[in-house]
Amino acid sequence: MSQAPSVAIIGAGMSGLSAATRLQQAGLQVTLFDKSRGSGGRMSSKRTDLGTFDMGTQYFTARDPDFVAAVAQWRAEGWVAEWQPRLFRYDEQGLAASLDQQQRFVGSPRMTALSRGLLGNLPLHSSTRVEQLQRIDQQWQLRDSAGEQYGPFDRVIVAIPPAQALPLINDITALAAPAARSEMEPGWAVALGFSAPLELPYDAVFVRQGPLDWIARDASKPNRGSAETWVLQSTPSWAAAHLESEPHAVVAELVSAMQAVVGAPLPAPTFQHAHRWLYARPAALSDWGALAAPAQGVYLCGDWCLGGRLEAAWLSGQHAAKALLETA
Ligand SMILES: Cc1cc2nc3c(=O)[nH]c(=O)nc-3n(C[C@H](O)[C@H](O)[C@H](O)COP(=O)(O)OP(=O)(O)OC[C@H]3O[C@@H](n4cnc5c(N)ncnc54)[C@H](O)[C@@H]3O)c2cc1C
Numbered sequence: 038m039s040q041a042p043s044v045a046i047i048g049a050g051m052s053g054l055s056a057a058t059r060l061q062q063a064g065l066q067v068t069l070f071d072k073s074r075g076s077g078g079r080m081s082s083k084r085t086d087l088g089t090f091d092m093g094t095q096y097f098t099a100r101d102p103d104f105v106a107a108v109a110q111w112r113a114e115g116w117v118a119e120w121q122p123r124l125f126r127y128d129e130q131g132l133a134a135s136l137d138q139q140q141r142f143v144g145s146p147r148m149t150a151l152s153r154g155l156l157g158n159l160p161l162h163s164s165t166r167v168e169q170l171q172r173i174d175q176q177w178q179l180r181d182s183a184g185e186q187y188g189p190f191d192r193v194i195v196a197i198p199p200a201q202a203l204p205l206i207n208d209i210t211a212l213a214a215p216a217a218r219s220e221m222e223p224g225w226a227v228a229l230g231f232s233a234p235l236e237l238p239y240d241a242v243f244v245r246q247g248p249l250d251w252i253a254r255d256a257s258k259p260n261r262g263s264a265e266t267w268v269l270q271s272t273p274s275w276a277a278a279h280l281e282s283e284p285h286a287v288v289a290e291l292v293s294a295m296q297a298v299v300g301a302p303l304p305a306p307t308f309q310h311a312h313r314w315l316y317a318r319p320a321a322l323s324d325w326g327a328l329a330a331p332a333q334g335v336y337l338c339g340d341w342c343l344g345g346r347l348e349a350a351w352l353s354g355q356h357a358a359k360a361l362l363e364t365a
């Protein structure tokens with residue numbers, strides 16, 4: 038190929054953005070597509086009159102040296118900041134402080150600040166659900182759910198959960214077989230706003246039982262504003278058993294579980310909202326990095342290829358970009 042290949046990236050969550058920024062640095066033309074109104078995917082924030090709520094990624098840690106370096110750069114840009122919550126855990130013995138030495142980071146002033154920073158000036162077709170990839174003359178044409186065509190592109194990176202990726206790559210066995218084996222578990226997230234501080238001695242609690250996985254005072258994160266905002270997240274097993282529940286019923290059950298943790302009735306929230314994540318986290322850990330079909334010029338990445346955390350999503354995007362660059 039005499040000139041740099043053009044690349045379509047389907048999915049503008051962390052893995053797609055990671056691949057996009059790496060390829061842009063290498064001088065390739067990339068175009069992102071996302072079915073949502075913006076970028077970020079599961080690294081999402083909900084804006085309300087009370088302030089924002091992080092409804093997906095709560096915080097992230099950095100262990101891989103390349104990711105540690107990327108996070109240092111994002112901190113310097115002001116896109117992320119360290120969060121030092123007063124951490125507790127809740128188990129059969131009840132509530133106990135559970136402080137540790139782990140550094141934890143969040144987007145600032147909301148989780149999506151990180152995805153906006155990474156997106157920068159990259160071209161993104163938002164509200165565009167890609168439904169089909171067509172191979173024409175050794176290139177790829179994309180078709181969205183409204184029948185619009187995009188392309189041609191020399192290469193395609195599919196950076197979405199496996200169930201959503203499968204219809205796009207079904208004919209490419211090297212990608213379809215592992216994707217078909219990869220299951221994702223669901224989750225419910227509930228945002229609560231209160232008119233006054235709850236005055237609790239913790240900012241976040243690892244619960245991991247019954248309906249509740251985790252509760253966090255969103256307002257304790259850096260640069261969030263002064264409203265008393267909390268996010269409750271369900272365990273995957275509870276979400277699987279309550280996939281079709283009405284949002285108000287989910288709020289009621291998770292608030293009741295939070296009251297059990299707090300050990301006292303909570304005041305009535307002034308704001309409540311429930312969000313269902315059909316594909317929240319991988320059911321099992323994989324170590325693929327990314328999946329590649331170089332002969333067809335198609336690459337598959339996402340947290341599910343490497344471990345189900347934000348860091349894994351970033352690393353998987355880097356793996357996909359590296360594999361693509363090896364054939365560029
Ligand atoms: C409730 C919850 C809490 C979490 N908490 C944490 C945490 O505290 N720490 C942590 O490290 N990780 C956490 N995670 C996991 C973390 O959010 C993910 O690992 C990471 O965001 C995944 O990024 P990704 O790019 O792989 O996928 P996604 O973020 O899912 O990105 C995929 C993108 O593709 C788009 N898309 C899908 N199909 C199509 C299509 N056909 N056409 C166009 N676009 C499409 C979607 O809209 C989405 O934007 C949490 C996840 C959830 C759901």
Ligand SMILES: NC(=O)C1=CC=CN([C@@H]2O[C@H](COP(=O)(O)OP(=O)(O)OC[C@H]3O[C@@H](n4cnc5c(N)ncnc54)[C@H](OP(=O)(O)O)[C@@H]3O)[C@@H](O)[C@H]2O)C1
Pocket residue numbers: 096097098124125126135136137139223224243245250270317318345346
């Ligand atoms: N809700 C969802 O859908 C999620 C999808 C994907 C990831 N989710 C959560 O992300 C968190 C990020 O994990 P990691 O980056 O590895 O953060 P750590 O803070 O290191 O947590 C890892 C793991 O260790 C336990 N733990 C850590 N610190 C404490 C502590 N101070 N007290 C008690 N427990 C702690 C805990 O796991 P256990 O199974 O051992 O309870 C943490 O999960 C992580 O929270 C994912 O669940 C959500």
